[in-house]
Amino acid sequence: MMRKTLRIFGLVLVLALVAAACSSSSEETTTTAAGGIDESTTTTAAPAAMTDEVEVFSWWTGGGEAAGLDAMIVVFNKMYPNIEFVNSAVAGGAGTNARAVLASRLQANDPPDSWQGHAGQELIGTYVAADQIEPLNFLYDEQGWLEVMPETLIPLISKDGNIYSVPVNIHRSNVLWANPTVLADAGVEIPTTLDEFFTVMDTLKAGGMEAPLAMGEQWTTMHLFESIMLASMGPDGWQGLWDGTVAWDSPEVTKGLEDFAKVLTYTNSDASALAWQDAGQLVLDGSAAFNIMGDWQEGFFRELGKAPQTDYVWAATPGTDGNFMFLSDSFVLAKNAPHRDGAIAWLTTAGSLEGQDAFNPVKGSIPARSDADRSLYGEYLLSAMDDWASNRVVGSLTHGVVANDSWKSEIDTAIGLFLIDGDVAGFQAALVAAAEESG
C-alpha cells in the first residue's frame, strides 16, 4: 500500500517537473504579451503565407514609453489598416531581459520582424556583426529622411555607408541641470566652460556646500565621464576616439581624464547609493547645485510637479555648447523577416512625421526629424529641438552610440576601478587596453 502511494506520488512529481520544464519556456513568451496579444497564438496561427501582420519587439512596457508606443501604433493602424500589429514587448530591467529573450530567439532562427535597439554601435556591433539585420538605405532614400535628419547623425548610425536603423526618438546626454535659487544665492551664473565650472563649484564649496555636483551609481559616473571628455577634447577629439583617429594614449585623453578626476572631487560621497532620480532630487532640494544627466531628468522633474526656470534650469554641459551628444531608440529590419513588407511598413511609420510626433511628446523626447510640429512640445524639448537642428551631433558612450557592448563594458570596469584607486595613469592604460581588445 505504502509503495503504491509512493509510486503515484513519484509519478505526479515527475509529471509536475515535466510540466514545469515545458511551461517555463512558454512563460517567457506569454509575459511578453504586454499589448494583450499572446505571441504563442500568433506563431501557431500564422503560416508563412500570411503577410498582413508585423511583429515588433521592444522593451517598452510601462510609463511614457508604453504610452508612446501605443500612440505610434494608432498612427500605424491608420496608415496601414490591413496590417495587424503584433506587440511583443518584454518587460523588465531597462531592456536587459528583453535583449536576452531576443538573443535566444535570434539564435533559434525565429526573429521578430523588427526590434528595438539603441542606435549606433551597440546595435551594429551586435546584430550587423552577426548578420542579422538589413541595411535601410533604400527606405531613407524613398522616404527622403536624409533631408529631414541631421547630416552629422547619419554616420553615427551607419557602418560602411549602410544605415541600419530608424531612430524614433532623440535624447540628449550632455545636459547640466541646475538649481536657480542656489545659483542666485551664491551670486554665480551657469558656467559655460570647464574652467568656469570649477570656479563656480569652488565658490559653492567655500559657501558651505559639501558636494556641488550630484552624482549617482556607477553608470551615472560613465554618463558624467562622456560629458566631461567631450568638453575637454571637443567633438573631433571625442569622435576620433571611436573611429580610431585619436589614440587613447594621447595627451588629450590624459588631460580629459585629469579634468574628469577633478570633477569627481566635487561630487557627493554617497553617490554609489543613489539612483539618477535621487541625484536629481538633490538638485531640486538645493543640497547640490548641479547634476549632469540625460534629458529624461526633465521628465522626472515634471512628474514631481516642478516648473522649468523656477525650480530647475538647464544648459549644455560646460564646454560642450554647440554639441548635441545624442542617444536614440531605433528599430531595425530583420534579415529573413517573416513579414518583410509589414516590417517595412512599420519602419515607415516609425520614421514618419506623424509617427514621431505621436510618440515623442508622450515619451518626453524629441523626434529625430527636424520638421516636427513645435506646438506639441514643452519648453525644454523645444530648446533641445533647436539645438538638434543646429548643433554638431556626437554620440553617447553610456547609451550605446559610439562603442559596442564589449568595449563599453570594459570601459565601465575601468571607470569603476578608477573610482576606487583614483589612479589616472592606470585608468588610461585600462582604456587603451579596452580599445585594443574591443575597439
Added chain:
Amino acid sequence: MTTVTPDTDVRADPPPPKRKRFKMENWWGVLWVLPSILAVMVFVYGFIIWTARVSVSAWKGLTPDYTYVGAQNFVNLASDKRFHIDVTNTIIFTLVFVLGCLLIGLGLAILLDKGIRAEGFYRSLFLFPMAISFIVTGVVWRWLMNPAQGDRLSGLNLLFHNLHLDFLVNSWYATPTWGIAAVAIGAVWQMSGYTMALYLAGLRAVPEALREAARVDGATEFQLYRRVIMPLLWPVTLAAVIILGHSSLKVFDLIIAMVGKQIALDVPSIYMWTTTFDGFFFGRGAAIGMVLLVSVAVLVIPYLWYSLRQESEG
C-alpha cells in the same frame, strides 16, 4: 549498500522469491527517477562540461567561437584587477558572514536553550528573516545603512545621531575596502536565525545526563560549554560552515539589491554575469564560472565525503 544489478545471477541455487520482487521494484524505481536523472545529466553535468569547454575558448560576441586558447582566460583573470577585488571582497564577506552567523546563532541558541518563557515565540521571531528573499533584505538594508553624511543623515546613521552616539555614524557600504562587510551584516541578519535553529537542535540532542555529570564533577558553566557541549556540537558547526560558506561564495542577489553593480563591491558571480551578458565575453564569464565551481567544490566535497562516511559507519 545492497545494489542489485540485473546480470549478477550466476549463483547456483535459485534466489529467494522475495529477492526477485525487490529487483522488480528496483527497476520501477530506476524508471521513475530516470527523467530527473536525465535532466540532471543534461542541465547540470552537461552544462558544466560545456562551460568548461567555453572557458578555454576565445568566445567573445554573440556568435559562438570555440577556438581553443588553453588557460588564457584563467591567466587573464589572475592579472585582472577587478577579479582581485572580487576575491578580496568574497573573502571579507565570507569571514564576516560565516563568523557572524555562527556567533550570533550559537548565542541565541544557548539563550533559548536556557528554558526562557515563550521560547516558541522567540524561535519563530529569529527564524523569520530567513523567510524573506535576499532581494527584500537588500533593499531594506540599503535604506538602513544609507551612507549619506551631513544634514542628509538617514537610517541607522540618523538613529545613532539622535541617540548622541555620533562616533558610530559611518559610511557603511560606501567605506573603501571594507564596504562589503556592511553588506555581510545584512546577510548575517537574515541567516543567523537559521544557524540558531541548527544549534538549537544540536543542543537539544546533548543528553541531560552528560551535563549533570559534568556539573557533579565540579565544572563551571563556562567549562561545561567549552569542554562538553561545544565538542558535541562540532558536526553542527561544520554543517553550518558548509551551508553558509558555499552560499556566500555565490552571493549575487543581495549585493545587486543593496548596492547595485559597482566595482568597489563586486564579487565573482556579478563579474561573471556582467561580463557575459553585458559585455559578451563568454570565454571569460565561463572561466569565472569554473573558478566559482571549483571553490564551492573544495568546500562541499570533503564535507559530503565526511558525512557519507559517517552514515555508512553509523
